[in-house]
Amino acid sequence: MKPPAWRQDRALYPHSVRVQTRYHDEDRLGHVNNIAVAAYYDEARSQLMRRTFELTKGLTGVRIVTADVRVSYMGEVFHPGDVEVASGILRIGNSSWEIGQTMFQNDRCVGVCSTVLVQASAAGAGAIVPELRAALEQLLIVAPSPNPTRPPASPAPD
Amino acid sequence: MKPPAWRQDRALYPHSVRVQTRYHDEDRLGHVNNIAVAAYYDEARSQLMRRTFELTKGLTGVRIVTADVRVSYMGEVFHPGDVEVASGILRIGNSSWEIGQTMFQNDRCVGVCSTVLVQASAAGAGAIVPELRAALEQLLIVAPSPNPTRPPASPAPD
């Protein structure tokens, strides 16, 4: 159930952003609280999705719904200090896809995050439209060989 | 991988709180954003843990670390309107335990959440102290029979 170790290798992720921590993200123990950390992943995800839509060159009318977010906390985050969030596409299914992320502070991995997103319409979930699928494929994380990201028999996330 | 359907049955959870939504939890689509929803689960968890420590009748010196949080979003949350978060202990392992939660708004289930917490000390993770274990056991979720919460052969979360 634990994310594989290679998920902590930020060099494998195609997208990276720095996110500022804030004074009020600290809790009474003097470290950044879990919800603030979840918000940093969320902010990096919103930038990855913006990049994805740029790659579609103008796709509109597609609605994206967050179905599932899992954050694994592996180290404390402190303020002041930025975090680096590396992000990419982990798997692409029929109507959904999974974003993988890892967070670093001062070159120390502080966690990984996996998020399942669904393409939805008024009629419910539907097959990912070709322009979006092509854009997602450009942002795939290339997992190391023994743990291929998309082995032929891999179950899709949906 | 999906949480079993009984996880959406709030009657099975021993602890319940109402959490207020806030105007600024809304996003530009007019529903409460995912991070705010994660914060509602977090607030309910902090109340469950406070209840747990009350049940230990004075346990101190134990540090709890959040290791893993997974939120499954099943429906949109709107403001204004409270949410009800039902919480309980899903599994108890050697040094960690899992909290299960489900959220309702207007009698509609909007999601479930699973959180792994670890008892930590300066020396790292250690076996849950007896007072804390006894308190956690009083707050167990009683899963329906075909899906027993603690079958004899169940793997502990750690």
Place this chain on the structure above:
Amino acid sequence: MKPPAWRQDRALYPHSVRVQTRYHDEDRLGHVNNIAVAAYYDEARSQLMRRTFELTKGLTGVRIVTADVRVSYMGEVFHPGDVEVASGILRIGNSSWEIGQTMFQNDRCVGVCSTVLVQASAAGAGAIVPELRAALEQLLIVAPSPNPTRPPASPAPD
């Protein structure tokens, strides 16, 4: 410059709501941080404005802009524990009005807040429309006599 003492008398305000504090509103000193307190006032204001629009019985097309918010912190706020925020209209000018608020926790006043709102349109600020003015007048704070809220010579906030 300081708000007059009667501003701390919650009985003078026509509108009151309870707002829950949250675990993550606490800072590292163990009290609720200033931004969270500002957010409680903001939440109560949004409810006062919702009430105002209910009183207009269907006014639409009016855009409200926040021009100025001043929070005077008079005591610490703690979690767990709700706060009570009492709100009302302090002054009504030509195109703007001022909301007055005071916050209590456990029957102790922890501060007051004053907010100037402006009715705006694409063309800029304009005179408050009659339906809105009538609704605002129903929610006026009645200041004690030596400090009348609306003395004849009082300058309007705009």
Place this chain on the structure above:
Amino acid sequence: MKPPAWRQDRALYPHSVRVQTRYHDEDRLGHVNNIAVAAYYDEARSQLMRRTFELTKGLTGVRIVTADVRVSYMGEVFHPGDVEVASGILRIGNSSWEIGQTMFQNDRCVGVCSTVLVQASAAGAGAIVPELRAALEQLLIVAPSPNPTRPPASPAPD
């Protein structure tokens, strides 16, 4: 009552930081909500105070309490995009001082903020200790001549 126009001249402020806006700071109207803007000022203030304490070369045991915060909103803030917050000391009184700030986004002034802080001890407010006063003086905003920051007859903020 309005802050003087020179308060929007960021060149007059001795301290400046860039603060990232976040996706979830947006409200349903598509601009950054007022509380998030207040939090950006707050974050810049915490950095100014950190700088102040660095200038004291090791002062400890002094507790600072926020007494009053006033934010004047002059333009909308949008995401994505950083804001620049320029900060400095506006006035120094006996036991309190005032921080002045102005915020820019894309070279457009979007507001100013004034904050009164008090040096407190267990016994209540007390005269600012000399090390702190000397540090605050190094961070004064130099107001233009017709509106001197510290005219001889100017009332101190406390």
